[in-house]
Amino acid sequence: MENSQPAKKSNNPPKIVVLRWGHRPQRDVRLTTHVALTARALCASGFILSDVEDSHIRQTVKKITVHWGGTFQFEMGTPWKQAVADWRAKDGVVVHLTAYGENIQTSNVLDRIKSYAKDVLVLVGSQKVPGEFYSSDVSDFNVGVGNQPHSECSALAVFLDRFFSGEELAKDFGGAKMRIVPSARGKKIKSDTDP
């Protein structure tokens, strides 16, 4: 990928899907839920919980999407190798978020990713990921949101915020039953039955 020429840009803005690897159903349920909700709120198009199933997370994500709007695809159980192979077969780019990767602030890695103007699969691990994740067989780019250990949830949030240039936080989520009215004080919510 990195030696090939960036593709001709299409008129459709690139989409991002987040693949969560290494989820352990009980231990990781809250963190993985936060990763999935971050993906949704910061305008990824979908989420793949690879290799395992966790109906609790699916229910939470579905419930949030029904209430708060938008379309967000949720998939689980797909083997990660298959998900990556499928993505590459569709000419998508694969980005692995890791503290060991090229620094998103001090390198031009984000510009290089965006120059392809292709859909991006973002791999987000939990515990130690398989070594293959770092190789060109799996990832086109290894990206560090800084090079200090912190949180896959935070790394994903900053990556999405920068990838979408902040515009994802201004997006209106269509079909919402409830909308927050941003306020300096208190909680204001508008329901779809309000005038």
Next chain:
Amino acid sequence: MENSQPAKKSNNPPKIVVLRWGHRPQRDVRLTTHVALTARALCASGFILSDVEDSHIRQTVKKITVHWGGTFQFEMGTPWKQAVADWRAKDGVVVHLTAYGENIQTSNVLDRIKSYAKDVLVLVGSQKVPGEFYSSDVSDFNVGVGNQPHSECSALAVFLDRFFSGEELAKDFGGAKMRIVPSARGKKIKSDTDP
């Protein structure tokens, strides 16, 4: 605060301390650890685990700081009201991160916060926070990293990344025993005993 004039800027860049409210020692241990490590990695100066103690989190944060460098203050058990009162007594600004707040992307709230050039205490809840958090008795600003529900960890990461204009991810953490050498492929670590 919002009616007063921004203070004359000092030469010292403003510092941020993160206060985590509502931590439940067993249930929240991993999420709160991620929040604390995000605070550290994205260059907050310290972390207050309010109202409760959790030695497991303190140990993890201390261990990471010893290995990966920098100075990062960790405090726990302080009642949140006292921490906020102490902060205000030192003329600091208090920012509450909440999905109900002024949108960091669509409003000028971040510019207004930064115009004060004062140290900032960032309040990060877990479950439903006390209603007082939204009032001017506690918070100078209520800020939404978007207005969709997601994760306090992600909200904090994006807030810090924007507050520090991304420069926090380029910072060298002094006194580290181990440093990651950012790489396109694989894991490269330099220890302080390497030549």
